[in-house]
Amino acid sequence: MEEKIKNIIIKALQNLAEExxxxxxxxxxxxxKIYGIDGNLDSLALVSFITDLEEMIDVEFGKNITLADEKAMSSRNSPFKDVASLTQYIQNLL
Structure with a gap:
């Protein structure tokens, strides 16, 4: 499951890279790095990325999850810091 999640994140980032x-x-x-210090996305791009990612996860796993909840956005160690942390965060949600 971890590898599938990571591949979805990578695909979503690659799609955004083109845009x-x-x-x-x-x-x-x-x-x-995705978001935060040295991150590659600003807040508007992060919203687009999260929306795309949630849709892709729903299609792949048949589960509707919310990535940008209050807990995730206010966490000291943001799950959106890098690919590895986001993979772990999504795996925990699923």
């Missing part, structure tokens, strides 16, 4: 013309997101891996 934003952001080369840093063209070939994401576990340590690719």
């Amino acid at each position: 934003l013309e952001n080369e840093n997101l063209a070939h994401p891996n576990d340590t690719t």
